[in-house]
Amino acid sequence: MSTQDTEDIELPESLSYHDWAAAVREDRLLGQECGDCGHVSGVPSGACQECGGRDLTTVELPTTGEVYSETTINVPPEQFEERGYQVAVVDLGDARVMVRIEGDHVDIGGDVVLSGHIDTDDDHPAPTFEPAE
Amino acid sequence: MARASVVGAGMTKFGVHDTPLQELFGDAAFEAFDDAGVGPDEVEALYFGNAMGGQTENVTHLGPQCATHVGMAGKPVQRYEDACATSANAFKNAVEAVESGRHDVVLVGGVERCTPETGKDTDEMTRIFASASHRQYEQPTGLTFPGVFALLTKRHMHEHGTTEEQLAEVAVKNHGHGSLNPKAHFGKETTVEEALDGPVVADPFRLMDCCPFSDGAAAVVLVSDDLADSFDAPVDVTGVGHATDIVPLADKETPHVTKAARDAARQAYEQAGVSADDVDFAEVHDCFTGAEVLASEALGLVEDGQGGVAAAEGRTSRDGDIPINASGGLKAKGHPIGATGAAQIVELTEQVRGEAGEHQLDGVSRGVAHNLGGDAATTVVSVMEARA
Ligand SMILES: [Zn+2]
Numbered sequence: 001m002s003t004q005d006t007e008d009i010e011l012p013e014s015l016s017y018h019d020w021a022a023a024v025r026e027d028r029l030l031g032q033e034c035g036d037c038g039h040v041s042g043v044p045s046g047a048c049q050e051c052g053g054r055d056l057t058t059v060e061l062p063t064t065g066e067v068y069s070e071t072t073i074n075v076p077p078e079q080f081e082e083r084g085y086q087v088a089v090v091d092l093g094d095a096r097v098m099v100r101i102e103g104d105h106v107d108i109g110g111d112v113v114l115s116g117h118i119d120t121d122d123d124h125p126a127p128t129f130e131p132a133e
Numbered sequence: 134m135a136r137a138s139v140v141g142a143g144m145t146k147f148g149v150h151d152t153p154l155q156e157l158f159g160d161a162a163f164e165a166f167d168d169a170g171v172g173p174d175e176v177e178a179l180y181f182g183n184a185m186g187g188q189t190e191n192v193t194h195l196g197p198q199c200a201t202h203v204g205m206a207g208k209p210v211q212r213y214e215d216a217c218a219t220s221a222n223a224f225k226n227a228v229e230a231v232e233s234g235r236h237d238v239v240l241v242g243g244v245e246r247c248t249p250e251t252g253k254d255t256d257e258m259t260r261i262f263a264s265a266s267h268r269q270y271e272q273p274t275g276l277t278f279p280g281v282f283a284l285l286t287k288r289h290m291h292e293h294g295t296t297e298e299q300l301a302e303v304a305v306k307n308h309g310h311g312s313l314n315p316k317a318h319f320g321k322e323t324t325v326e327e328a329l330d331g332p333v334v335a336d337p338f339r340l341m342d343c344c345p346f347s348d349g350a351a352a353v354v355l356v357s358d359d360l361a362d363s364f365d366a367p368v369d370v371t372g373v374g375h376a377t378d379i380v381p382l383a384d385k386e387t388p389h390v391t392k393a394a395r396d397a398a399r400q401a402y403e404q405a406g407v408s409a410d411d412v413d414f415a416e417v418h419d420c421f422t423g424a425e426v427l428a429s430e431a432l433g434l435v436e437d438g439q440g441g442v443a444a445a446e447g448r449t450s451r452d453g454d455i456p457i458n459a460s461g462g463l464k465a466k467g468h469p470i471g472a473t474g475a476a477q478i479v480e481l482t483e484q485v486r487g488e489a490g491e492h493q494l495d496g497v498s499r500g501v502a503h504n505l506g507g508d509a510a511t512t513v514v515s516v517m518e519a520r521a
Contacts, residue, residue: 017269041384043270049379069291069388071283071335073275077260080275087274089284089383096383100274108291118273126273 011058015044019058024117024125029061031095042095063114064132065092067106079121088112090129103130135369136404137228138361138520141169141354142479147467148318149248150348154186154195155202158244161350161472162203165240169354169364173204176354177236180227182213182220182243183471188261189251199244214471216265217420218506219243220351221474221513225373231357238360241478242352245471250348258346265507267381279335279343279421281382281508286337286423288389292438295426297337299441301328303422304341304464306450311461313451313492318347318467342422347467351476361520368482372407372516374400382508394431394503397514401501402433405516409433412516413497414484415455416477418505419462425449428503429457432514451494459484459494474504474513481517 012019015032020043023030033040034048035055042061047054070088086101090112102115111132117125143164150157166172179200186192196210213223220243227241247258262278271281289295305325311317323341331340361367376396379385386392402408415434419425426440434455435443443449449457460466460480463473481500483489499518505511 021269043381043384049384068383069284069288071280071287071337072333073277073280073335074332075255075259075277075279075334076275077263077272077277078256079260085275087276087280087284089388098271098274098276098381098383108287121273121275124269124273126275 011060013058015056015058017044020044021125024127027114027116029063029092029097029114029127031059031061032056033059040094042092042097061095061097062092065090065112067108067110067112068096069108070101070106072105088129097127099127099129101130102128106131135358135361135371135520136373137231137355137370138358138367139353139370139478139482139517140356140361140364140367141165141171142482143168144316144351144476144479145349146316147347147349147469147476149250150246151250154183154190154192154244154246155199157246157348157350158199158242158352159202161242161352162240165242165352165354171238171354176205176208176238176240178208178230178239179205179210180213180223180230180239180241181210182223182475184214184216184219184245185261185470188264189246189253205240215511216506217418217468217470218474218504218511218513219471221477221502221504221515222375224474224478224515225375225513227355228370228373231355234357237357239355240352241355241475242350243471243475244350245469246348247346247469248348270381277335279338282421282424283335283338284382285389285427285509286421289423289427290337295441297329298325299445300337300342300422300426301325302445303419303425304328306444307419307458307462307464310451310459310492311465314461314466317461317465318345319461319465338421338423344420344463344468347469349467349469349472349476351472351479353475353478353482366486367520368485368517369520370515370517372401372404374398374404374514376400376512378510380507380510389427391427391431391509391512393509393512394428394505394514397512398432401514401516407499407516411499412455412501413499414459414494415457415501415503416460416480417457417462417503419458419464420468422464425457425462432501432503456494459492477502477504478515478517485517485519
């Protein structure tokens, strides 16, 4: 998704979980930037994770990034039917997010791009990424 | 000066127990009472840990039940829940209570059952353990607890070249140590080949990289510095550090550095007036082999990046220069969540007293315990030493 497509979408002034989840369902990632220290987080928080400031602005996060760490889970929790799925922490530049990887296995340092989301956990979506072309 | 002193210690064997939680806790508490030579009437309060009884056994408000069972009905009880750091947090608060003069004699302990004796199978327990990860931003990816520590360990491997063989060496070492400890869940030694041949749980972790689901309880009697000399063999608590880190994991600045452990260790060493070099032995939270590697570095016991190498070279074995997890650790001794932190305090007490039996270390007088909760977002580090 290009920046052009998202420019018109109004970002919530105060980012809640429900706003974040709704964005994930539209294949977008929202985070927060602190007006006091500039820290950017990958998910909503009531106050800045670094300085505790509450002057937070919702920001649109990039949808491409690099795998920071990853693992393949062969013993899943009970509500996850499949086995052998890959979970990764993806570095988006200013922030990191935890995601499910789809498609081919990606190693640390591999380039990935947002591919959609899964919603297998009781109406809690998780972003999915796949290897970049 | 001591912040507080342990004068009695007790724990059940870790393993599989078909015993209700209050009875299991009672076995550890009565052993601690008898070791201290006190009765429940002399004990002023209970600092109690149980992490997940509500989820595993439909039991909450367990504090007064356990207090009643051990003859302490009427006394104040506070229950702590901090994932795997549950009873270390109870211990920290108990230390503060006797140090401040709020109480002079208290009981601290924890109990948990995690084996199929609870009626929960592996998939269900995997889900319950995953409840310590973020409900909205981590659990929906299908993350598990082996997965959490796999993410931390994989990054450590990437940056420092830590290998799967080195992780296996941690398991081999801790199983070897556990084989000398009659209270350990696993009494059997293993080999690197056997460890590397096991099924993958969450790469790089195979079955032998993971601690077991265990049942068990541990407890200590803690008294003020002033009272300690009136007991036999007090072991002083000279430092307790406690720190947290950002949740969820992805937002931590450098997740595999386990900053909370470093912050807690700094506090504990400062209070005790010591440095990592002054530590004779350590019990660290090796829920997974990689977690021991990260902990040994965070506590300053080995150089950053060298945790795996140190294990492979035998530096952290019971006959090495800095023995880690002489009890077998969580890996072999077992990990009944809410009892684990208290059991580390029991181990430090027995080692410093020279009463650890077959797994006694030579000439140790100062030990450090490292108990973490969740994705290492809570860590409590305690320094204990022989009373001067
Ligand atoms: Zn800030």
